[in-house]
Amino acid sequence: xxxxxxxxxxxxxxxxxxxxxxxxxxxxxxxxxxxxxxxxxxxxxxxxxxxxxxxxxxxxxxxxxxxxxxxxxxxxxxxxxxxxxxxxxxxxxxxxxxxxxxxxxxxxxxxxxxxxxxxxxxxxxxxxxxxxxxxxxxxxxxxxxxxxxxxxxxxxxxxxxxxxxxxxxxxxxxxxxxxxxxxxxxxxxxxxxxxxxxxxxxxxxxxxxxxxxxxxxxxxxxxxxxxxxxxxxxxxxxxxxxxxxxxxxxxxxxxxxxxxxxxxxxxxxxxxxxxxxxxxxxxxxxxxxxxxxxxxxxxxxxxxxxxxxxxxxxxxxxxxxxxxxx
Numbered sequence: 001x002x003x004x005x006x007x008x009x010x011x012x013x014x015x016x017x018x019x020x021x022x023x024x025x026x027x028x029x030x031x032x033x034x035x036x037x038x039x040x041x042x043x044x045x046x047x048x049x050x051x052x053x054x055x056x057x058x059x060x061x062x063x064x065x066x067x068x069x070x071x072x073x074x075x076x077x078x079x080x081x082x083x084x085x086x087x088x089x090x091x092x093x094x095x096x097x098x099x100x101x102x103x104x105x106x107x108x109x110x111x112x113x114x115x116x117x118x119x120x121x122x123x124x125x126x127x128x129x130x131x132x133x134x135x136x137x138x139x140x141x142x143x144x145x146x147x148x149x150x151x152x153x154x155x156x157x158x159x160x161x162x163x164x165x166x167x168x169x170x171x172x173x174x175x176x177x178x179x180x181x182x183x184x185x186x187x188x189x190x191x192x193x194x195x196x197x198x199x200x201x202x203x204x205x206x207x208x209x210x211x212x213x214x215x216x217x218x219x220x221x222x223x224x225x226x227x228x229x230x231x232x233x234x235x236x237x238x239x240x241x242x243x244x245x246x247x248x249x250x251x252x253x254x255x256x257x258x259x260x261x262x263x264x265x266x267x268x269x270x271x272x273x274x275x276x277x278x279x280x281x282x283x284x285x286x287x288x289x290x291x292x293x294x295x296x297x298x299x300x301x302x303x304x305x306x307x308x309x310x311x312x313x314x315x316x317x318x319x320x321x322x323x324x325x326x
Contacts, residue, residue, distance in 0.1 A: 001206070002214040005198075006035035009079065011042060011066040016228035018085055019069060020220065022137075022144050026087035031214075032205050033085040034198055037077035040064045041161055042148075044072040044135060049239050050247075050264070050296065055326050057160045067238045070146065072122060072135030076161050080152030080183070082197060090143045098122050098134055101145040104204040105132070111200050113189040124149070129182035150183045151197055235297045240267030251324050255279075255315020260324065269294050269325075280312040287312040296326055 004021060006014050014035045021031050041063060043052050049065055052074040058065065063076075077083065086101050102118055109116045119125035124132035124147070134147035150158075158181060185191055202211060216224065231237050250259045256278030263271040272288050290307045294300060301322035309318055 001030040001032055001209075002212050003202070003206075004031060004033045004214050004216070006033065009036055009038040010228070011037040011040040011064055011077065012228040012233035013224065014083070015042075015066055015068055015232045016224045017216075018144065018146065019227060020224045021085075022069075022087050022139075022142065024220075025214070026142050026144070027140075030089075031085070031087040033083075033087075034201070035083045035085070036079055036081065037066075037083065038064075038079060039157070040066055040077045041074055042066050042068050042077055043074045043238075045069055045137075046071050047074060048245055050326075051245075052163055054161055054163045056323065059326075061157065061161070063157075063161055065238050066232060068135070068137075068146075070135040070137035070144065073133060074162055075133050075148050076153070076158045077148055078153055078157065080154065080194075081148050081150055082194065082201075083146060083148045084201065085144060085146040087142060087144050090138055090141050097143075098136070098145070101136075102132075102134060102147065105147070105149065105201060108197075108200040108204045109184065111204070112192055112197070114184055114187060114192075116184075126182055126184070126187045130180055131182060131184055149197075150181065151192065151194060152185050153183055155181060155183065235267070235295070239297065240295075247325075249324055251320075253278075253316055253320050255313065255320075258313070258316060258321070258324065262325070264296065267296055269296070274313075278316055279314040281314075282308075282311040284312055300326060 002025065006017055008014060014037060018033065021033065025031050039061065041053055041058065043049055043065065045067060049067070053065060084105065098121070099118055102124060105124065106116055106118070114126065116124050116126050116131060119128070119130070122134040123130045132147050132149040134145065137144040245264055247260065247262045247264060250257065256276055258274065258276040258278060261273040262269055269291050272291050274284050274288055287307060294303050301318045304322050305318040309316065309321065313321070
């Protein structure tokens, strides 16, 4: 098994590094990785980013949004969070095997005086509170297992950034994100540093064997950076790949009440219906037609500003409408 520790805190680079290691290195030998991201929400491959994040909070805090290869739920990463990845042969298993991959993490925590356990399908928990989410990706006879572990994560940002569905609250019988999650250092007998935590995990993963660190070559670096730029860092991958879904929103502004019904397809407005008690001289159907095809990205406000919004919705600004839609 080779070891890779990413020196980057950029989520798009790190996810590209994972994919490169899976496709190019994991075919030849097992891989173990440690990596960290600065403020980022990482969503599963089957999730709709628009439904998983608190857009207003994410924009305000300049939090990046990134989509990974594996399924599972959305997680918040910051520099108090440590991510780990195993890449190995699948061993012909038909179902997802979380236990064998998280055991070294549980053992490392035990070595540091923290008692944790695998809870439910894919979470690690301390006294019922989540400290780690895990997911897996299987292809061509290989498996990638990765998890994020909250050593010192900012719980307030976890709570603010993720839009947790009511069904999750109901199924777990709790009332907020804050009551469902905790950090390792909130439960440790003493404060554990990030470097100490990394060393404890490596010791359990490699079990006394030599840690063979793999150094990414300049040629490989170029390929990884290209993948980060052309795939993981793109709006299309992170937002635009999701098929059609509907949105209903209503909000009161100084210019009046606005109600929206929209159909979104691959991150663009496919159809929109606008109603409310606002005033305007133009036919609202004209504005609706003009808005078809607009992307729900950071350019939305600028594009709406080009549509002479005041003519149709007096007192409603492009910022108001774009913020409501996004």
